[in-house]
Amino acid sequence: MSSFNTFTSTAYPLPVENIDTDQIIPARFLKATNRAGFGENLFRDWRFQKDGSPNPDFVLNQEKYSGSILVAGHNFGCGSSREHAAWALKDFRFNVIVSSFFADIFKGNALNNHVLPIQVTPSFLETLLQTIQNDPSTQLEVNLEAQTLAIGNDFKTSFEIDPYKKMCLLKGYDDIDFLVNNLNKIEAFEQQHIY
Amino acid sequence: MAKTLFDKVWDTHVVDSIPNGPQILYIDKHLIHEVTSPQAFNELKNRNIPIFRPKQIVATADHNTPTENQHLPVKDELSRNQLQQLQQNCDAHGIELYALGHQYNGIVHVMAPELGITQPGMTLVCGDSHTSTHGAFGAIAFGIGTSQVAQVFASQSLLLKKPKKMRITVNGNLHENVLPKDVILYIISKLGTDSGTEHFIEFAGDVFENMSMEGRMTVCNMSIEMGARGGMIAPDETTFAYVKGKKFAPKGADFDTKVAYWKTLKTDASARFDTEYTFDASDIMPMITFGTNPGMGMKLTENIPNANDSNLEKSLNYMNLEKGASLVGQKVNYVFIGSCTNSRIEDFRVAANYVKGKQKAPNINAWLVPGSQLVVKQIQEEGLDKIFQEAGFKLRQPGCSACLAMNDDKIPAGEYCVSTSNRNFEGRQGQGARTLLASPLVAAATAIAGKIVDVTVPVLEEV
Numbered sequence: 001m002s003s004f005n006t007f008t009s010t011a012y013p014l015p016v017e018n019i020d021t022d023q024i025i026p027a028r029f030l031k032a033t034n035r036a037g038f039g040e041n042l043f044r045d046w047r048f049q050k051d052g053s054p055n056p057d058f059v060l061n062q063e064k065y066s067g068s069i070l071v072a073g074h075n076f077g078c079g080s081s082r083e084h085a086a087w088a089l090k091d092f093r094f095n096v097i098v099s100s101f102f103a104d105i106f107k108g109n110a111l112n113n114h115v116l117p118i119q120v121t122p123s124f125l126e127t128l129l130q131t132i133q134n135d136p137s138t139q140l141e142v143n144l145e146a147q148t149l150a151i152g153n154d155f156k157t158s159f160e161i162d163p164y165k166k167m168c169l170l171k172g173y174d175d176i177d178f179l180v181n182n183l184n185k186i187e188a189f190e191q192q193h194i195y
Numbered sequence: 196m197a198k199t200l201f202d203k204v205w206d207t208h209v210v211d212s213i214p215n216g217p218q219i220l221y222i223d224k225h226l227i228h229e230v231t232s233p234q235a236f237n238e239l240k241n242r243n244i245p246i247f248r249p250k251q252i253v254a255t256a257d258h259n260t261p262t263e264n265q266h267l268p269v270k271d272e273l274s275r276n277q278l279q280q281l282q283q284n285c286d287a288h289g290i291e292l293y294a295l296g297h298q299y300n301g302i303v304h305v306m307a308p309e310l311g312i313t314q315p316g317m318t319l320v321c322g323d324s325h326t327s328t329h330g331a332f333g334a335i336a337f338g339i340g341t342s343q344v345a346q347v348f349a350s351q352s353l354l355l356k357k358p359k360k361m362r363i364t365v366n367g368n369l370h371e372n373v374l375p376k377d378v379i380l381y382i383i384s385k386l387g388t389d390s391g392t393e394h395f396i397e398f399a400g401d402v403f404e405n406m407s408m409e410g411r412m413t414v415c416n417m418s419i420e421m422g423a424r425g426g427m428i429a430p431d432e433t434t435f436a437y438v439k440g441k442k443f444a445p446k447g448a449d450f451d452t453k454v455a456y457w458k459t460l461k462t463d464a465s466a467r468f469d470t471e472y473t474f475d476a477s478d479i480m481p482m483i484t485f486g487t488n489p490g491m492g493m494k495l496t497e498n499i500p501n502a503n504d505s506n507l508e509k510s511l512n513y514m515n516l517e518k519g520a521s522l523v524g525q526k527v528n529y530v531f532i533g534s535c536t537n538s539r540i541e542d543f544r545v546a547a548n549y550v551k552g553k554q555k556a557p558n559i560n561a562w563l564v565p566g567s568q569l570v571v572k573q574i575q576e577e578g579l580d581k582i583f584q585e586a587g588f589k590l591r592q593p594g595c596s597a598c599l600a601m602n603d604d605k606i607p608a609g610e611y612c613v614s615t616s617n618r619n620f621e622g623r624q625g626q627g628a629r630t631l632l633a634s635p636l637v638a639a640a641t642a643i644a645g646k647i648v649d650v651t652v653p654v655l656e657e658v
Contacts, residue, residue, distance in 0.1 A: 103422055180349055189210040190221070
């Protein structure tokens with residue numbers, strides 16, 4: 001998997017709380033057997049009207065917005081464990097999601113696909129959403145190494161990330177590499193395990 | 196050091212700890228299904244990594260399967276392809292599969308406990324968030340993403356940071372007609388859908404101690420709806436009696452040895468939790484949800500909140516419901532009794548007991564979907580199928596069905612459905628469908644009345 005670099009991008013604001021993975025990718029699109037192409041149906045039922053035409057009120061359809069960062073409300077990614085949600089976001093081109101709170105399984109799925117969930121304070125989120133809505137050309141700078149998210153020099157926050165996960169993102173590693181390299185330890189564990 | 200139930204099970208499964216990083220946690224049982232496994236099989240194939248412990252994996256087809264005419268080829272091409280891939284992948288790797296029509300086929304979280312695959316003290320994962328169900332046995336069970344499915348395929352282990360611990364204690368006696376589903380809907384309505392995030396929950400107190408295994412599974416099943424990775428209940432005599440004699444349960448002396456160990460799986464008196472909540476059983480009444488997440492629930496006799504809140508307004512707009520309104524008397528055309536939350540024998544006993552001698556309302560389309568072939572068999576053995584038939588209901592074949600509407604069991608746009616499932620998200624039961632989560636009793640009563648009725652008061656018989 002490719003490594004995650006520091007970058008600058010504009011962002012889409014989606015100030016809705018408790019966005020569940022059924023909204024990110026509805027169940028009827030989970031019939032595929034590979035990981036590609038889910039971006040087409042990202043936020044399907046919010047993004048498109050009943051007749052299949054784009055919903056002009058939905059942020060992903062508004063031309064003034066662009067970029068590879070999604071800024072969303074509290075408790076993003078709750079509900080189903082479907083990793084298809086992370087695949088859909090990535091396939092659409094999002095590689096950073098900013099929210100004031102993430103659901104656990106989604107957070108893990110995102111990191112495993114090298115999509116970075118950045119948790120900020122509710123007040124920072126509020127200001128960020130307003131800034132983007134006031135000026136959709138606002139550039140956000142994400143620095144994973146320094147663990148910072150900034151707009152210019154005066155509006156900046158740091159964020160937390162597990163040091164191991166940070167290393168994986170920076171170097172392009174994943175957990176399978178690590179686990180497969182530890183099979184001898186796992187086999188030794190099995191020898192004394194009750195089940 | 197004093198340990199919680201969760202600590203005891205977790206700590207016995209730690210293979211290794213990375214300094215300042217995650218731990219390698221060993222996984223005893225890995226359950227898979229057709230929707231979240233194909234990409235994981237492909238990943239291993241592409242990286243030329245073998246499946247490490249195929250005998251610790253059990254597969255079933257449930258999410259994307261029809262609930263009628265299961266003996267015929269699956270009509271939908273994409274669904275058929277997904278089921279075929281599961282079959283091919285399991286055949287290629289020697290993985291036990293309970294495919295459509297198999298005597299043990301069923302919803303993954305119904306099938307594994309009733310076969311004794313789920314046992315106390317185990318770690319168990321599945322690419323499905325409702326894996327939390329199995330915590331009812333005092334197991335650490337949680338849902339994982341497909342990348343993690345691939346990790347377990349490759350190593351029978353996961354890299355995880357140990358979650359925080361929460362205890363929810365409910366003491367006292369439950370009122371009549373208050374079911375396990377009401378208990379968990381009540382807790383979620385009080386604490387919210389994000390309250391359990393980063394935690395594993397232990398449910399403790401009289402209410403859970405007095406519950407059947409079916410009821411405990413309903414409660415643990417919905418821990419994820421609070422954002423928790425899982426829920427657990429300490430194993431006790433009820434648990435041991437349920438496990439004993441099940442197909443894959445330990446037998447003879449091995450069973451006795453295991454029970455002796457399982458008895459140690461209790462939270463020590465002085466053990467500490469990161470977060471604690473306590474509720475009084477007497478405050479819990481039959482519940483129903485009115486919004487678009489499982490935390491938006493209320494007692495059947497309450498009114499929808501009158502708060503000035505844009506998220507509430509967005510939800511009520513989708514649901515086409517008014518602030519301050521009561522749901523009692525609300526006309527409903529669809530009822531779904533099923534899902535990994537409420538499709539076990541006890542749920543059908545509750546429903547059958549209520550509908551016996553009554554007739555389904557003419558406006559109601561009722562989908563009764565047992566959780567597994569074994570539940571179907573039990574329904575038939577107990578004669579519940581005849582009760583349903585006489586009351587105008589038809590039983591369907593096992594599967595996840597209208598809980599997530601991946602198959603043809605979709606609630607039409609704009610229609611209300613009183614559902615025993617676990618999620619009332621927008622479009623969950625079909626595009627534009629409006630879900631009202633409730634217990635099997637409330638669902639059965641709705642199906643008879645054709646509208647939501649208050650089951651907290653005994654219906655007055657005419658003298």
